[in-house]
Amino acid sequence: MTELTISLDGTSGKPLYEQIYDHIKNEIQRGGLPFKERLPSTRKLAQYLQVSRSTVDMAYEQLISEGYIEAVPCRGYFVCEVSGLYESPVPVREAKSRPREEQPHYRYDFSPNGVDLKSFPYNAWRKLSKTVLMDDSSELFMLGDPSGEERLKTTIAAHLHRARGVNVRPEQIVIGAGTDYLLMLLQVLLPGRCRIAMENPTYKKAYQVLKNLGNDMCVIDMDGSGMEVEKLKASGAEIAYVMPSHQYPLGTVMPISRRLKLLGWAYEREERYLIEDDYDSEFRYKGKPIPALQGYDRQGKVIYLGTFSKSIAPAIRVSFLVLPERLLAVYQERGRAFSSTVSRVDQMIVAAFLEEGYYERHLNKMRAIYKGRHDLLLEGLRAIKGIEVTGENAGVHLLVHFQNGLTEEEALERAAKAGIRVYGLSAYYVTEKEKETKPTVILGYANIEEHEIREAASLLKHAWENKKTAQP
Amino acid sequence: MTELTISLDGTSGKPLYEQIYDHIKNEIQRGGLPFKERLPSTRKLAQYLQVSRSTVDMAYEQLISEGYIEAVPCRGYFVCEVSGLYESPVPVREAKSRPREEQPHYRYDFSPNGVDLKSFPYNAWRKLSKTVLMDDSSELFMLGDPSGEERLKTTIAAHLHRARGVNVRPEQIVIGAGTDYLLMLLQVLLPGRCRIAMENPTYKKAYQVLKNLGNDMCVIDMDGSGMEVEKLKASGAEIAYVMPSHQYPLGTVMPISRRLKLLGWAYEREERYLIEDDYDSEFRYKGKPIPALQGYDRQGKVIYLGTFSKSIAPAIRVSFLVLPERLLAVYQERGRAFSSTVSRVDQMIVAAFLEEGYYERHLNKMRAIYKGRHDLLLEGLRAIKGIEVTGENAGVHLLVHFQNGLTEEEALERAAKAGIRVYGLSAYYVTEKEKETKPTVILGYANIEEHEIREAASLLKHAWENKKTAQP
Numbered sequence: 001m002t003e004l005t006i007s008l009d010g011t012s013g014k015p016l017y018e019q020i021y022d023h024i025k026n027e028i029q030r031g032g033l034p035f036k037e038r039l040p041s042t043r044k045l046a047q048y049l050q051v052s053r054s055t056v057d058m059a060y061e062q063l064i065s066e067g068y069i070e071a072v073p074c075r076g077y078f079v080c081e082v083s084g085l086y087e088s089p090v091p092v093r094e095a096k097s098r099p100r101e102e103q104p105h106y107r108y109d110f111s112p113n114g115v116d117l118k119s120f121p122y123n124a125w126r127k128l129s130k131t132v133l134m135d136d137s138s139e140l141f142m143l144g145d146p147s148g149e150e151r152l153k154t155t156i157a158a159h160l161h162r163a164r165g166v167n168v169r170p171e172q173i174v175i176g177a178g179t180d181y182l183l184m185l186l187q188v189l190l191p192g193r194c195r196i197a198m199e200n201p202t203y204k205k206a207y208q209v210l211k212n213l214g215n216d217m218c219v220i221d222m223d224g225s226g227m228e229v230e231k232l233k234a235s236g237a238e239i240a241y242v243m244p245s246h247q248y249p250l251g252t253v254m255p256i257s258r259r260l261k262l263l264g265w266a267y268e269r270e271e272r273y274l275i276e277d278d279y280d281s282e283f284r285y286k287g288k289p290i291p292a293l294q295g296y297d298r299q300g301k302v303i304y305l306g307t308f309s310k311s312i313a314p315a316i317r318v319s320f321l322v323l324p325e326r327l328l329a330v331y332q333e334r335g336r337a338f339s340s341t342v343s344r345v346d347q348m349i350v351a352a353f354l355e356e357g358y359y360e361r362h363l364n365k366m367r368a369i370y371k372g373r374h375d376l377l378l379e380g381l382r383a384i385k386g387i388e389v390t391g392e393n394a395g396v397h398l399l400v401h402f403q404n405g406l407t408e409e410e411a412l413e414r415a416a417k418a419g420i421r422v423y424g425l426s427a428y429y430v431t432e433k434e435k436e437t438k439p440t441v442i443l444g445y446a447n448i449e450e451h452e453i454r455e456a457a458s459l460l461k462h463a464w465e466n467k468k469t470a471q472p
Numbered sequence: 473m474t475e476l477t478i479s480l481d482g483t484s485g486k487p488l489y490e491q492i493y494d495h496i497k498n499e500i501q502r503g504g505l506p507f508k509e510r511l512p513s514t515r516k517l518a519q520y521l522q523v524s525r526s527t528v529d530m531a532y533e534q535l536i537s538e539g540y541i542e543a544v545p546c547r548g549y550f551v552c553e554v555s556g557l558y559e560s561p562v563p564v565r566e567a568k569s570r571p572r573e574e575q576p577h578y579r580y581d582f583s584p585n586g587v588d589l590k591s592f593p594y595n596a597w598r599k600l601s602k603t604v605l606m607d608d609s610s611e612l613f614m615l616g617d618p619s620g621e622e623r624l625k626t627t628i629a630a631h632l633h634r635a636r637g638v639n640v641r642p643e644q645i646v647i648g649a650g651t652d653y654l655l656m657l658l659q660v661l662l663p664g665r666c667r668i669a670m671e672n673p674t675y676k677k678a679y680q681v682l683k684n685l686g687n688d689m690c691v692i693d694m695d696g697s698g699m700e701v702e703k704l705k706a707s708g709a710e711i712a713y714v715m716p717s718h719q720y721p722l723g724t725v726m727p728i729s730r731r732l733k734l735l736g737w738a739y740e741r742e743e744r745y746l747i748e749d750d751y752d753s754e755f756r757y758k759g760k761p762i763p764a765l766q767g768y769d770r771q772g773k774v775i776y777l778g779t780f781s782k783s784i785a786p787a788i789r790v791s792f793l794v795l796p797e798r799l800l801a802v803y804q805e806r807g808r809a810f811s812s813t814v815s816r817v818d819q820m821i822v823a824a825f826l827e828e829g830y831y832e833r834h835l836n837k838m839r840a841i842y843k844g845r846h847d848l849l850l851e852g853l854r855a856i857k858g859i860e861v862t863g864e865n866a867g868v869h870l871l872v873h874f875q876n877g878l879t880e881e882e883a884l885e886r887a888a889k890a891g892i893r894v895y896g897l898s899a900y901y902v903t904e905k906e907k908e909t910k911p912t913v914i915l916g917y918a919n920i921e922e923h924e925i926r927e928a929a930s931l932l933k934h935a936w937e938n939k940k941t942a943q944p
Contacts (some may be wrong), residue, residue, distance in 0.1 A: 018760065062759040065865075067697070067727015081729050117610030126605045133598045138589035141785035177649045177789070177813035184656050184810070188684055208809040212660055225539070255539015257553050287534040288490065313613035317649070317815045337680040338656070341649035341813045343789045393537075 004040060006049060016051050020059035028068050028079055039069060039077040107419035108456040112249060112397040114447030119369060120313055124358045125349070132348045144344045146336045148175025148320070152351040156306075156320055159354060164281060165291035166304055168322045174331065177317035177341035179277070179307050180209050185338060186303065186321065187213045189330045190239075191271070197237035199227050201428030203248045206241065206277065219430040222247070226254035229261045240265070241275040244293040248279065249428045249442055251391030251399065259293050266301035273324075275303045280310045282363050284394040285371040300324030308350065310396075311363060318342055318350050370396055373445040373453055380457025381443075385465055388438075396446035399425065401438040406464065408439040414463040415441070420456050476512060478521060488523050492531035500540050500551055511541060511549040579891035580928040584721060584869040586919030591841060592785055596830045597821070604820045616816045618808045620647025620792070624823040628778075628792055631826060636753060637763035638776055640794045646803065649789035649813035651749070651779050652681050657810060658775065658793065659685045661802045662711075663743070669709035671699050673900030675720045678713065678749065691902040694719070698726040701733045712737070713747040716765040720751065721900045721914055723863030723871060731765050738773035745796075747775045752782045754835050756866040757843040772796030780822065782868075783835060790814055790822050842868055845917040845925055852929025853915075857937055860910075868918035871897065873910040878936060880911040886935040887913070892928050 006023045008016055027033040039045075042060055046053040060077060063069045069077050132140070147153070153170040160166035176182040183206065193214050198207055200219035211217045220231045220240075227242055240262065244254035254262075266272045276293045284290065294302040304322035312318075323331055340347075353359050377398060381389045386404025391397065400422075402411055408424045415422045425440035445453060478495045480488055499505040511517070514532060518525040532549060535541045541549050604612070619625070625642040632638035648654040655678065665686050670679055672691035683689045692703045692712075698719060704712055712734065716726035726734075738744045748765045756762065766774040776794035784790075795803055812819075825831050849870060853861045858876025863869065872894075874883055880896045887894045897912035917925060 021760070058759060065725055065759060066762055067725070067729055067731075080727065082732065115614070117613050120610060120613055122605065126602070129601055129605060130598070133594065133601060138592060141589050141592055141787040142587070143781075143786040177653075177815075178811050180810040181649075181653065181656075181813050184653075184660075188656075188686075192686065205809065212806045212809050214660075214664065253537055253539070255552060257539055259539075260554060287530060287537060288493070290538055309615075314615040315613040315816045317813055334684045337677065337684050338652040339650050339789075341653050341789055343649075343818065344787045346815065346818070 004045060004048070008049060008051070017055045017058035017062070020045075020049070020051075020056060021062045024059065024063055025066075025068055028082055033079050035079055035081045037079040038075075039079070041076055105419075106416070106421040108448055108452055109421040110397075110423070110443035110445060110448065110456070111421070112423055112442050112444035114396070114444050115310065115314055116366065116369060116446050117313060119362075119366060121358060121362050124353070124362075128349045128352045128356075128358075129345075132345055132352065140344045140348065142344075144340055144347070146338055146340050147331070148173065148340055148342065149344060149347045149351065152347045153320075155351050155354045159359075160292075160304075160306065160322070163289065164278065164306075165295035166322060167295050167297070168304075172323050172325075172328055174321045174323060174335070175340060175342055175347060176319055176321065178309070179206070179279075179305055179319045181341055182305060182319055182321045183209050184213060185335060186275075186327075187215075188338070189323075189327050189335055190273075194239050195235070195237045196239045196241055196275075197227070197232055197235050198241045198430070199243070199247060199250075200430055201249055201425060202241075202430065203243070203277070203279075204428060204430065207430055210241070217430075222250065222252065224252070225258040226252050227258075227262065229258070229265055232262075232265060238269075238271045239273050239275060241277060242293070243277045243279065245278055245281040245290040246284075246394045248277075248395075249391075249397065249399070249425065251395055251397075253290050253394070254293070256296075259296055262293070263297055263299075263301060266297075267299050273301055273303055273327075275305060277305045279305075279307060280395050282311045283367060283370055283396055285367065285374055286393045290394075294322060297324070300326055303327065311366070312350075312353070312359070316346075316350065318346065370446060372450055373448065374398070376450055376453045377443065377445050377457060380453065380461070383457070384461045387464065397442050397444040399440055399442055401440045402464070403438065404464070406439060408441060411439060411441050411464060415460060418459040418463045420459055420463075422460075476517060476520070480521060480523070489527045489530035489534070492517075492521070492523075492528060493534045496531065496535055497538075497540055500554055505551050507551055507553045509551040510547075511551070513548060577891075578888070578893040580920055580924055581893040582869075582895070582915040582917065582920065582928070583893070584895060584914050584916035586868070586916050587782065587786055588838065588841060588918050589785060591834075591838060593830060593834050596825070596834075600821045600824045600828075600830075601817075604817055604824065612816045612820065614816075616812055616819070618810055618812050619803070620645065620812055620814065621816060621819045621823065624819045625792075627823050627826045631831075632764075632776075632778065632794070635761065636750065636778075637767035638794060639767050639769070640776075644795050644797075644800055646793045646795060646807070647812065647814055647819060648791055648793065650781070651678070651751075651777055651791045653813055654777060654791055654793045655681050656685060657807060658747075658799075659687075660810070661795075661799050661807055662745075666711050667707070667709045668711045668713055668747075669699070669704055669707050670713045670902070671715070671719060671722075672902055673721055673897060674713075674902065675715070675749070675751075676900060676902065679902055682713070689902075694722065694724065696724065697730040698724050699730075699734070701730070701737055704734075704737060710741075710743045711745045711747060713749060714765070715749045715751065717750055717753040717762045718756075718866045720749075720867075721863075721869065721871070721897065723867055723869070725762050725866070726765070728768075731768055734765070735769055735771075735773060738769075739771050745773055745775055745799075747777060749777045751777075751779060752867050754783045755839060755842055755868055757839065757846055758865045762866075766794060769796070772798055775799065783838075784822075784825070784831070788818075788822065790818065842918060844922055845920065846870070848922055848925045849915065849917050849929060852925065853932070855929070856933045859936065869914050869916040871912055871914055873912045874936070875910065876936070878911060880913060883911060883913050883936060887932060890931040890935040892931060892935075894932075 008019050042053055042056040046056045067080055070080055071077055153173040157168045157170040160168055195216045196210050197218050197220045199222050218235050220227045232240055266274050278292055294304040307319035308316050378392055388401045389398055391399040408426055412424055423442040480491050514525055514528040518528045539552055542552055543549055625645040629640045629642040632640050667688045668682050669690050669692045671694050690707050692699045699714055738746050750764055766776040779791035780788050850864055860873045861870055863871040880898055884896055895914040
């Protein structure tokens with residue numbers, strides 16, 4: 001039996017039992033107390049250290065719990081085998097901060113991903129948050145249905161039917177925290193790795209997400225009506241990911257004939273599906289909204305993907321899938337294992353936001369704000385010679401095509417020199433387009449106020465109109 | 473050219489342009505206006521219908537946008553080819569409500585998944601929500617870092633280091649909406665389908681999630697120290713999913729020697745990892761908390777999985793992964809494509825909850841409440857002859873093993889007859905255990921108050937003590 005000489009410090013603030021525990025543990029770890037060594041009885045050690053027996057009891061019990069020693073009835077306490085693998089804890093490494101990219105400073109940034117958050121209805125949101133949390137309703141803090149709350153699903157179904165012509169029962173809806181998550185979940189429902197076709201150019205974030213999920217990705221060139229169906233057929237893809245109401249980034253509205261052809265393609269084989277990403281259908285400044293492709297689907301081939309990221313705010317992590325019947329059955333079987341990623345509190349806030357008319361009012365307000373910016377930017381750009389503007393009437397960005405000899409790179413550079421950030425279309429192509437295309441840049445106007453647009457447009461006119469050769 | 477006879481209804485509330493648009497669209501859809509048919513000019517139609525020309529313009533523009541007609545310069549408007557595929561919209565099907573299972577009524581339900589939400593700090597939560605939303609801070613509504621907010625990650629890292637002995641820099645943390653989601657994300661970082669070993673019995677939800685993600689699952693029997701490492705070796709698994717601090721459902725605390733052996737197994741091959749699910753380490757009623765396995769890992773082999781579901785509330789969808797360096801590099805490359813699933817507002821609320829000491833106070837309060845229930849249930853059960861109780865000192869459930877000849881099924885039935893729901897251990901086994909085990913039931917006490925526990929324990933004593941043969 002070992003004599004245990006432990007220097008206890010009554011003033012250290014560390015409980016005595018913990019000091020004893022630490023000492024013995026460290027001795028075992030460094031090999032000072034070897035395997036099978038017998039420890040003094042709690043009575044003897046307590047006497048020796050001049051502490052109460054319960055203090056030693058507590059230290060021993062903790063050592064037993066963690067497996068450093070064991071109690072053998074009628075024989076005493078023995079050191080367990082803590083094999084040679086033990087090494088002292090690893091020191092926490094210093095943070096290696098990722099190097100920050102040097103960003104040039106821009107006066108105006110026409111980011112196509114902007115959202116005007118100055119107009120976010122903070123008061124309404126606060127009020128609804130408060131109301132939802134008011135009742136100490138413990139139910140709200142229990143885990144809800146994996147597919148989302150009945151109330152929110154019913155509200156979204158009614159909204160989709162009314163505003164988007166989507167043909168949907170609440171049961172078909174799955175709520176999720178963002179479209180990336182919903183694509184992950186969709187992957188679980190599909191039979192493993194798929195060949196997925198996307199438009200070219202496209203929303204590269206979704207391309208990357210689907211690729212990182214292990215799918216075999218391909219891109220299909222677009223003509224003026226959208227994805228070319230003959231090329232889609234030739235690609236061998238099982239799934240086509242499209243944005244029929246307002247293609248990102250080109251702004252193409254897919255006409256009814258192309259929609260029906262795409263559906264026809266999907267009808268041909270059981271494993272084929274269309275993913276309809278209806279990301280920003282809310283913002284259309286002329287006429288009625290373009291109905292969703294899903295509403296024309298008669299054979300359960302369209303997986304509809306919607307979000308409140310664009311229409312409320314990016315950080316509102318509430319998106320939704322509308323599953324066709326066959327995938328719904330798979331979801332019931334395999335998907336319900338995954339708990340909902342949106343808290344019930346957040347779901348209730350969004351449901352109330354829709355039900356109480358805040359959503360519609362917010363959309364109307366944003367439509368008016370964005371339309372003002374859209375009109376002004378369009379006017380400013382149309383005053384520039386040698387360029388053509390497309391993508392108007394919807395969304396929150398315009399495309400500028402150069403016919404004056406400027407390359408995309410030159411257009412970006414000249415804008416940058418004038419303190420303005422615009423975005424090259426080439427970055428949205430996954431592979432080079434087969435046909436030569438005009439140099440094109442994208443200007444998102446969601447987050448730029450009207451007086452800034454005026455100023456920026458006149459700077460751009462100066463930057464882009466000068467003949468190529470006139471540039472120093 | 474067609475004469476278009478459209479009966480307009482000025483009192484219907486539907487704008488005139490929409491009535492014209494609807495009429496023409498329906499005619500095209502039903503074949504009344506065939507492909508290539510020329511429409512009247514807007515001037516003529518306006519005259520004919522006695523409406524303003526801009527009304528007809530709007531109708532035609534909408535039809536053009538959706539691709540039903542096209543404008544040919546200098547020639548007029550023509551019907552597009554809407555191929556024979558078109559059929560009228562599908563009527564919304566009636567909701568088929570899933571049949572509800574008939575649930576017998578229980579007076580007391582000892583569910584192991586219970587959480588006491590009566591004690592949820594609603595006031596603090598409301599106050600923090602309000603404060604976070606106070607500033608109209610538009611930044612909070614922009615998309616944040618995919619891995620979570622710096623502030624929350626730093627707070628969690630400090631907490632994990634202090635309370636769990638986890639060796640972690642904030643950069644290694646990925647915040648996600650629930651552990652199911654984090655397992656999905658982890659799947660993206662691993663090289664495809666893995667062979668994953670879990671303890672048997674285990675947390676079947678995680679088993680199902682990992683299985684549905686396409687992994688090749690296997691289970692490893694446990695001895696008194698946890699997963700048997702020799703059997704793990706023989707299984708060919710690359711990943712072992714363990715709960716070392718408090719195994720669910722058995723309550724086993726994995727001793728230091730077994731931990732080191734498990735780490736040794738993981739060190740042997742590059743592709744091997746341990747997933748440490750530290751789901752309820754907060755609730756321990758005796759001595760210090762058992763440190764996490766992760767703190768002993770010297771080679772970056774432990775993937776630590778933590779959650780606030782048990783310690784705050786199930787609907788707080790905030791969980792976190794601690795990634796070892798090698799997987800962190802993969803995350804930087806492939807995982808960052810997936811936007812965060814937790815809103816910044818929610819992240820800020822949880823960060824403030826931890827930083828301002830609410831979390832610690834809440835845990836202390838819950839520990840005291842749960843300990844009271846634990847002690848009382850333990851006392852009540854120990855008064856029952858012919859059974860043995862294990863799993864005490866931690867977590868929020870106890871295990872009762874029958875040595876009086878009752879089978880698990882009989883024990884459940886007798887409890888049910890007394891109005892009490894308890895849970896059979898056999899349901900937690902993925903495959904039959906190799907060795908015969910004693911009939912065992914689980915009693916979760918998180919959501920049952922002390923006076924109910926007293927009553928329930930005496931009912932159980934009556935139900936379980938009667939000799940098997942004495943039962944009618």
